[in-house]
Amino acid sequence: MTDMSMSPMNQMGKPILRREDQRFxxxxxxxxxxxxxxxxxxxxxxxxxxxHARIKSxxxxxxxxxxxxxxxxxxxxxxxxxxxxxxxxxxxNNKDGTPMKEPAxxxxxxxxxxxxxxxxxxIVAETQWQARDAAELIEVDYEVLTAVVDTAxxxxxxxxxxxxxxxxxxxxxGHGDKAATEAAFAKAAHVTKLSFVNNRLIPNxxxxxxxxxxxxxxxxxxxxxxxxxxxxxxxxLMCAFVLxxxxxxxxVIAPDVGGGFGSKIFLxxxxxxxxxxxxxxxxxxxxxxxxxxxxxxxxxxRDHVSTAEMAMDANGKFLALRVSTTANMGAYLSTxxxxxxxxxxxTLLAGQYATPAIYVEVKAVFTNTAPxxxxxxxxxxxxxxxxxxxxxxxxxxxxIDPVEIRRRNxxxxxxxxxxxxxxxxxxxxxxxxxKVLKLADVAGYPARKxxxxxxxxxxxxxxxxxxxxxxxxxxxxxxALGARAGLFEAGEVRVHPTGTVTIFTGSHSHGQxxxxxxxxxxxxxxxxxxxxxEIVHGDTGRVLxxxxxxxxxxLAVGGTAIVKAVDxxxxxxxxxxxxxxxxxxxxxxxxxxxxxxxxxxxxVPFAQVSLTAYVPHNYPLDKLEPGLNENAFYDPANFTxxxxxxxxxVEVDPATGVTEVCAFSAVDDFGNxxxxxxxxxxxxxxxxxxxGQALLESCIYDKETGQLLTxxxxxxxxxxxxxxxxxxxxxCVTPCSHNPLGVKGCGxxxxxxxxxxxxxxxxxxxxxxxxxxxxxxxxxxxxxxxxA
Amino acid sequence: xxxxxxxxxxxxxASASVDPRMLLVHLLRDQLQLTGTHVxxxxxxxxxxxxxxxxxxxxxxxxLAVQANGANVTTIEGxxxxxxxxxxxxxxxxxxxGLQCGFCTPGMVMSACQLLADNPKPTEAxxxxxxxxxxxxxxxxxNIVKAVQQAAAQA
Ligand code: FES
Ligand code: FES
Numbered sequence: 001m002t003d004m005s006m007s008p009m010n011q012m013g014k015p016i017l018r019r020e021d022q023r024f025x026x027x028x029x030x031x032x033x034x035x036x037x038x039x040x041x042x043x044x045x046x047x048x049x050x051x052h053a054r055i056k057s058x059x060x061x062x063x064x065x066x067x068x069x070x071x072x073x074x075x076x077x078x079x080x081x082x083x084x085x086x087x088x089x090x091x092x093n094n095k096d097g098t099p100m101k102e103p104a105x106x107x108x109x110x111x112x113x114x115x116x117x118x119x120x121x122x123i124v125a126e127t128q129w130q131a132r133d134a135a136e137l138i139e140v141d142y143e144v145l146t147a148v149v150d151t152a153x154x155x156x157x158x159x160x161x162x163x164x165x166x167x168x169x170x171x172x173x174g175h176g177d178k179a180a181t182e183a184a185f186a187k188a189a190h191v192t193k194l195s196f197v198n199n200r201l202i203p204n205x206x207x208x209x210x211x212x213x214x215x216x217x218x219x220x221x222x223x224x225x226x227x228x229x230x231x232x233x234x235x236x237l238m239c240a241f242v243l244x245x246x247x248x249x250x251x252v253i254a255p256d257v258g259g260g261f262g263s264k265i266f267l268x269x270x271x272x273x274x275x276x277x278x279x280x281x282x283x284x285x286x287x288x289x290x291x292x293x294x295x296x297x298x299x300x301x302r303d304h305v306s307t308a309e310m311a312m313d314a315n316g317k318f319l320a321l322r323v324s325t326t327a328n329m330g331a332y333l334s335t336x337x338x339x340x341x342x343x344x345x346x347t348l349l350a351g352q353y354a355t356p357a358i359y360v361e362v363k364a365v366f367t368n369t370a371p372x373x374x375x376x377x378x379x380x381x382x383x384x385x386x387x388x389x390x391x392x393x394x395x396x397x398x399x400i401d402p403v404e405i406r407r408r409n410x411x412x413x414x415x416x417x418x419x420x421x422x423x424x425x426x427x428x429x430x431x432x433x434x435k436v437l438k439l440a441d442v443a444g445y446p447a448r449k450x451x452x453x454x455x456x457x458x459x460x461x462x463x464x465x466x467x468x469x470x471x472x473x474x475x476x477x478x479x480a481l482g483a484r485a486g487l488f489e490a491g492e493v494r495v496h497p498t499g500t501v502t503i504f505t506g507s508h509s510h511g512q513x514x515x516x517x518x519x520x521x522x523x524x525x526x527x528x529x530x531x532x533x534e535i536v537h538g539d540t541g542r543v544l545x546x547x548x549x550x551x552x553x554x555l556a557v558g559g560t561a562i563v564k565a566v567d568x569x570x571x572x573x574x575x576x577x578x579x580x581x582x583x584x585x586x587x588x589x590x591x592x593x594x595x596x597x598x599x600x601x602x603x604v605p606f607a608q609v610s611l612t613a614y615v616p617h618n619y620p621l622d623k624l625e626p627g628l629n630e631n632a633f634y635d636p637a638n639f640t641x642x643x644x645x646x647x648x649x650v651e652v653d654p655a656t657g658v659t660e661v662c663a664f665s666a667v668d669d670f671g672n673x674x675x676x677x678x679x680x681x682x683x684x685x686x687x688x689x690x691x692g693q694a695l696l697e698s699c700i701y702d703k704e705t706g707q708l709l710t711x712x713x714x715x716x717x718x719x720x721x722x723x724x725x726x727x728x729x730x731x732c733v734t735p736c737s738h739n740p741l742g743v744k745g746c747g748x749x750x751x752x753x754x755x756x757x758x759x760x761x762x763x764x765x766x767x768x769x770x771x772x773x774x775x776x777x778x779x780x781x782x783x784x785x786x787x788a
Numbered sequence: 789x790x791x792x793x794x795x796x797x798x799x800x801x802a803s804a805s806v807d808p809r810m811l812l813v814h815l816l817r818d819q820l821q822l823t824g825t826h827v828x829x830x831x832x833x834x835x836x837x838x839x840x841x842x843x844x845x846x847x848x849x850x851x852l853a854v855q856a857n858g859a860n861v862t863t864i865e866g867x868x869x870x871x872x873x874x875x876x877x878x879x880x881x882x883x884x885x886g887l888q889c890g891f892c893t894p895g896m897v898m899s900a901c902q903l904l905a906d907n908p909k910p911t912e913a914x915x916x917x918x919x920x921x922x923x924x925x926x927x928x929x930x931n932i933v934k935a936v937q938q939a940a941a942q943a
Contacts, residue, residue: 017882017883017885018882018885020890021881021882021887021890022872022874022882023890024887024889024890024893024894025864025868025874025878025881025882025887025890025893025894025897026824026864026865026867026868026872026874026878027822027823027824027825027863027864027865027868027894028824029824029890029891030823031823031826031891033817033823033827034817034823129807129809204925205889205891205925206826206828206834206836206889206891206892206923206924206925206926207826207828207889207891208827208828256889256890257889258826258889258890258891258892259888259889259891259925259926261925288827290830291828291829291830291831291834292830510889511888511889511890511926512888513888677885678885680885681885681888681926681927681931684927684928684929684930684931685888685925685926685927685928686928687928688927688928688929688930689925689928712829712830712831712833713829713831713833713834713923714831714833718923718925719928720919720920720923720929721915721916721917721919721920721922721924721929721932721933722913722916722917722919722920724916724928724929724930726912726930726933727928727930750928
């Protein structure tokens with residue numbers, strides 16, 4: 001790799017202001033709902049008001065006659081047209097080796113509805129109002145069935161969500177060495193046991209999902225504008241599994257996207273129904289979700305019920321961890337749902353610790369609730385919450401300081417193969433912990449606690465030392481674990497004749513700032529001004545291929561693909577320069593944007609080489625193609641392992657149950673950092689979502705009826721500015737050992753590390769063992785009263 | 789049935805004929821093509837649609853277009869000066885990385901301007917309380933607070 005430290009154009013590690021901000025700040029962003037196509041119609045989905053019901057009949061006549069109505073489609077139309085249901089992208093096998101159950105996931109309900117909000121019909125009209133008015137006139141005769149709602153009870157419920165899935169059991173999966181774990185428990189000096197509910201969340205990206213599907217007769221092709229995190233995967237799944245179309249006939253464009261957090265990774269039923277219907281209607285159809293629809297139908301997150309036991313020796317050394325989890329899949333399997341409580345969860349249960357034996361079993365169940373899938377962190381927050389809560393409880397029971405018990409058990413040598421299947425390449429967990437103790441002024445904590453006590457308040461301190469696996473993933477490993485797709489990334493570097501560059505990346509930015517970070521990387525490598533680098537993403541018609549953005553993979557995987565393509569450009573540029581400079585290829589070096597003959601002052605700038613590539617008058621045409629345009633696909637050698645230590649300090653008022661988050665300190669190790677300003681922003685946002693989960697947010701369905709009780713911002717508590725403190729954020733660096741940038745990924749860390757830090761702090765303040773998330777005022781007050 | 793509405797938007801006269809049930813935010817977005825004002829919810833809770841109406845920050849989803857008849861409206865597009873020169877609050881959001889996906893941003897900026905108009909030198913707690921009507925899912929508010937502090941310091 002070129003040494004970038006010498007270049008005047010070196011932008012690495014600098015807090016460059018974001019290039020995308022001007023358009024967002026001036027109202028010139030272009031989100032899907034901002035786009036209008038000619039002759040556009042409006043699509044509205046009629047949704048089920050019941051959690052579980054048989055559809056006895058659907059009467060459309062009155063609606064069809066309603067003003068402005070163009071067409072109405074139901075599940076029967078899709079069935080008649082042989083449109084398949086939605087696929088699941090990850091196969092999990094049961095303990096006995098049989099495959100998981102994959103019940104049909106129709107794009108419009110067929111025969112039954114299985115959650116409130118399940119889509120029953122698509123109404124297409126001239127205007128949205130007309131479509132909505134018509135929706136009111138559709139008469140659906142439902143036979144209401146008992147709803148299965150409770151995660152823990154789904155397996156033993158007598159009602160079946162899908163007739164062909166006994167016990168509502170999607171899979172019963174096990175991972176780790178059961179015998180070794182049992183043996184370790186048999187000789188333990190002490191066992192700590194805790195039960196957990198990892199509360200169900202609704203992702204709530206601020207831009208609701210939206211899509212515009214259009215069909216062009218002239219070349220028999222479709223275009224879908226959609227608020228989505230990975231347009232190529234959307235296209236692949238839609239073409240290959242659902243509609244049976246060649247990819248060449250479908251273009252998916254994900255323009256500016258207003259946040260995703262996982263919820264916009266997936267192929268949704270609405271997208272498919274709209275694409276299919278656009279040909280029948282012969283005009284573009286636009287659908288924008290109302291927030292109420294987002295609450296009901298965006299894939300939700302978390303929803304695990306678990307027990308965990310840690311076996312220790314007399315010194316608090318961890319001997320074994322045993323975990324049993326039930327995970328709610330909701331009514332249907334969403335795109336990556338099956339992987340979240342298995343591959344992305346169980347494999348992280350070692351945490352930062354050298355626990356020698358781990359065994360986990362996971363039952364995934366269907367319920368009459370919205371599908372559950374990846375939400376910021378996806379499996380890793382659930383694992384971290386469990387590990388960091390039980391480690392804290394181990395410390396309390398063993399009367400060992402929570403910092404000390406962690407240090408005693410940290411993994412200290414790398415690479416380290418965990419008993420749950422991952423190999424951590426690098427890390428320094430002591431370093432982040434030591435640094436965060438300073439940042440949080442833990443030394444001054446006793447005085448602050450005493451001051452709180454004087455005011456009748458209870459102060460608490462909670463730790464969390466998380467690890468996550470990012471940069472997903474080596475395709476061969478993922479494939480062996482059941483992935484039905486590759487997980488590489490693609491990039492293209494198109495050098496223009498004048499020496500400016502367009503980068504096409506399969507990663508997608510929906511707030512992460514790729515247009516800045518990726519440009520910093522490329523400008524530094526090529527030694528050209530950042531203004532000369534344009535980043536293009538989110539369009540299958542322009543970008544060669546892509547696996548998209550999730551799992552904090554964009555820079556580690558997508559960025560590396562770009563780096564590899566840039567390296568190819570430089571390699572070809574050297575050959576062109578060698579010709580121009582009349583030197584051997586092997587004597588050319590590339591530095592500071594110039595090709596030089598090593599050890600001489602003979603040189604030629606990048607822009608001249610690029611011009612020569614496109615005006616090849618003086619050019620080795622016999623040996624070299626003209627042009628300067630390179631692609632690369634990068635498949636990572638391993639996961640990356642960001643890790644960090646968080647400290648949360650709270651003050652609880654036992655009289656009211658109000659918890660104030662007084663301070664939150666985070667020290668992360670993301671490997672090398674390209675833009676520290678953007679990285680800090682990612683950490684802030686992640687912590688806010690983590691604190692949101694632990695303090696405020698909870699998706700609640702009525703246990704009897706399956707109605708969503710938290711279906712608006714008046715019922716679902718989003719973290720607002722006055723709920724949170726400013727955060728103290730710092731970092732340590734152990735560069736990732738297996739990608740050229742040495743980067744690990746930073747998008748999910750905060751959401752993973754924050755919840756246990758907060759709950760550990762509140763339970764510390766109250767001196768209690770158990771406290772469910774979210775730690776609402778009522779729950780905290782009750783816990784405080786019980787203690788008093 | 790449609791009703792005609794006349795109002796001033798970003799200093800220019802505008803008129804439209806609207807469905808009586810149309811919300812002001814949809815008039816701005818769909819009829820006047822001012823798509824910088826966003827819709828993030830259906831319960832007047834998120835603040836993505838915040839504009840200035842007769843000099844006060846209001847949620848454009850919480851009133852009907854017809855109620856804005858005769859009003860003077862400023863949207864995020866109108867906050868930006870000639871030649872795309874950004875307002876000091878917009879600059880501060882960029883300087884402090886107070887936005888990520890940008891969806892909440894126009895409403896957040898419009899609210900923040902109102903906040904400083906009412907209280908030119910707010911404390912951090914006052915800024916947080918003042919922005920409580922605007923939800924941002926990306927930033928954790930940390931840098932938004934910094935941006936408002938910067939704008940206040942420069943005013
Ligand atoms: S759209 Fe107006 S407050 Fe949410
Ligand atoms: S920047 Fe994305 S919601 Fe605020």
